[in-house]
Amino acid sequence: MATPMLSKEPSAILFNTEKLEEMKDDNEKWVLDSSVDHKGNVPVRATTGAWKAALFIIAIEFGERLSFFGLSANLMIYLTKYLHEDLKTAATTVNYWTGVTTMLPLVGGFIADAYLGRFSTILFSAFIYIGGLGLLILSQLAPSLKPCTISPCHGGSLRLHKIIFFLGLYLISIASGGHRPSLESFGADQFDDDHPKERKKKMSYFNWWNFGLCSGLLLGVTVIVYIQDNISFWVSYVVLTVVTVIALAIFLFGRPFYRHRVPKGSTLTPMIRVLVAALKKRHLPHPSNTGELYEVSNSVNSEKRRLSHTNQFMFLNKASIIEHRSNQAGGFEAEKHMNPWRLATVTQVEELKLIMNMIPIWLATIPFGISVAQISTFFLKQCAVMDRRLTGNFEVPPASVYALGAIGMIICVSLYDRILVPLFRRLTGNERGISILQRIGVGIVFSGIAMVTAAIVEAKRLRIAHEEQSKVVSMSVFWLAPQFVILGFGDGFSLVGLQEYFYDQVPDSMRSLGIGFYLSVIGASNFLSSLLITVVDHLTEKAGAGGSWFAKDLNKSRLDKFFWLLAAMDAVNVVVYVLVARRYSYKSVQHKVGVANSPDGDEDDPKV
Structure with missing residues (x-):
């Protein structure tokens, strides 16, 4: 609505001034963005939303991510050690599962926006998640379902274990499909876009959301992985189930503080x-x-x-x-x-234009996602064949090296929120510091640098492996630290930027689906990573010179060449992304009083 026209009559001017002051007071007392409290009433600003609500939501995200990465970080090792899959098959299995897990949020986000609402979707998803963890416990404890640790296995026993194991794993995928898009958008909903103070807090929300996410990831790939490697997988699954139940209880405890968006039916x-x-x-x-x-x-x-x-x-x-x-x-x-x-x-x-405008950005971030996919597959297999001794008797589990990426992301988002944003605000005058698309672009550059680093380190590891003729080389696993940390910095820029971009730039009624769009970048990237591995494996095996880049023995593979290929793809992608981003126009919203465009730009300034 345009700013009210004021009459020249003094009484009318006084009346309209009082009216505007009254509207301002109402906006301070009540949240007038169409959200409701847990009783269905207009929320009181002082007692609902903002950080007092968002912290409960970040807490359940911490628990869910701890559980998810506690499962996924060691999945590559589990598939090769207990299910006896070769390197290429295990990497493809992990990529498919990760791909499904990150594509299902498109369905879950749509259901949350259109029918169930975000709170109810999170609640139902949590119960499905606990059911999936229960099946994983069953697959480890039931005598006829236990995995075999020797090869070859009895076919029937292994097949039955696989059925129950993957059923539990894909139930968790379904749960994540409803949980992740609803939870992140539900947290962002606690901040009112039309309230200046809350809008600024919302810009920090995505940084601290990822801080909580990475903290859960950090414990998942250290404590939980240590339990899996040194005690048993079933104990780790019990621990994850208890953590998930506690996280759900914390989430429910915060219910009186939440602001809810009432679903309005199909957004399509x-x-x-x-x-x-x-x-x-x-x-x-x-x-x-x-x-x-x-x-x-x-x-x-x-x-x-x-x-x-x-x-x-x-x-x-x-x-x-x-x-x-x-x-x-x-x-x-x-x-x-x-x-x-x-x-x-x-x-x-x-x-509709907003959705169509996003397609080129979505496509331009796929190569970045393919690079990120390597951290949970080939990076971890590198860790397994390197010297992981931290002290004389303590050996770091391969999946725990994943923590270096989480540490890199935690450092990045902390520095970005506390140092870089205030600095760039002064330099650019932009409320965000730099625009969302600029932030994503910086992360894409970091991913390319990470792939170059990975290629150089892998070439050195292969030289040592050739000299020593040993399956596990004497080269320290901490040579991999730079590629993990650099990719963690890339995630701190691009992944956080993508979350904010797809939440902020979709229509207001599609924000859970918007987070689904972000997650679908990772999902599509994992599928394409599997396809790329299959194509490269076929071409290099057919070429004959040196054989496939993905041999059963990692020391006879040529992952260094594959990483160089990804680095070249990232370099080309940086150019494409800049061209696409410079043509992008940010969402321009008309507020209730006057017109306020997105802090990233307006329709007359489409540059990134």
Whole structure:
């Protein structure tokens, strides 16, 4: 709604000034962003939301990530040691499972936004998660289901164990599909975009969300992995189940403080209507001015934030052309009865444009995701064949080296939030410090540097392996520290940036699905990583010179060449990403008083 026009009469000026002050006071007392409290009432700002609610949500994320990485960090080792899969098959299995786990949030996010609501989706997902952990415990304890530690195994026993094990594993995938997009967006919902102080706090939320995430990851790949390697897998699964139950209890304890978004039905239907309306009116000329386009009155739809008109995807603007103007009185009622399959509002058109505008960014971040996928597959296999002695008798579990990446990300987000953001705010005048897309771009550069580092270190490890003719080389595992830490820094920029980007730039009604879009980058990257491994394996084996880059014995593989290939892909991708990002236009929102664009830019300044 535009700023109210003030009459020249002194009494009218006084009345409107008082009215604005009253609106300002209401905005300080109440949260007027269409959210509700746990009783369905308008939330009181002082007692709900912001950090007092977000901390409970970060706590359950800490527990869930501890459980997830406690399972996934050692999965590569488990598949090769207990299920006796070769290197290529195990890497493909891990990539497929990770891919499914990170693609399902598209479904979970849609259900949360449209039907169940975020709180209920998180609750149901937590119970499914606990059920999956129960099956993993069963697969380790039931005598007929236990994994075999010798090769070859009895086929029937191994097959039955695999069925129960992977059933539990994929139940956890389903749970994560509802849990992750709903939880992260639910946490961000606790901050009001239209309140200046809360909006600034929200910019820090994603950094501290990832701080909690990495803290859970850190314990998962150290404490839980140590239990798996030195005690047993079933004990670790029991510990993870207890942690998940405690995290759920903490989450429920914070219920009185939460702000909820009421689901409004399918978020895809309005977009389909825009396409249908634009096709029906495809023969109409493009409107000469925005006055010819339809936007619903604030009195009819006061809860929904309106978006500013843009000139991108001009064809879609035809969906908002008013063909027949009605002069009848009671205009608001007339607006309500307009055919939604023939006429769409400017905001509905712009929401579809937002999704279409994201596709190039989504595609341009896939190579970054492929690089990240190596940390849970080939990086860990490198750890397993290197000297992991920390002291005379203590040996670091291979999966625990993953902690170096988490440490790198924790350091990165802490420095970024506390030092770089205040510094860049002074230098650029941007409320975020640097734009979201600039942050993502920095992370992509770090991932390329990490792959170059990994290639150099692996070439050195192979030389030592060739000289020593030993399966486990004398080279210290801490030679891998740089590639883990650098990739952790890349995650601190790109992964956090992607989370914020897909939450902030999607339509307000699709924010769980927005986090699903972010996770789908990682999911698609894992699938493509598996495909790339298969293609490279086939081509290098067929070439004959030196054989496949992915031999059963890691010391006879050529992972260094594969890492150089990824580094080259990242280098090309940096150029592509910059070109795509410079053409991007950020979401421009009309607020209740005046117009305020995204702090990253406006429609007239599309540069990254």
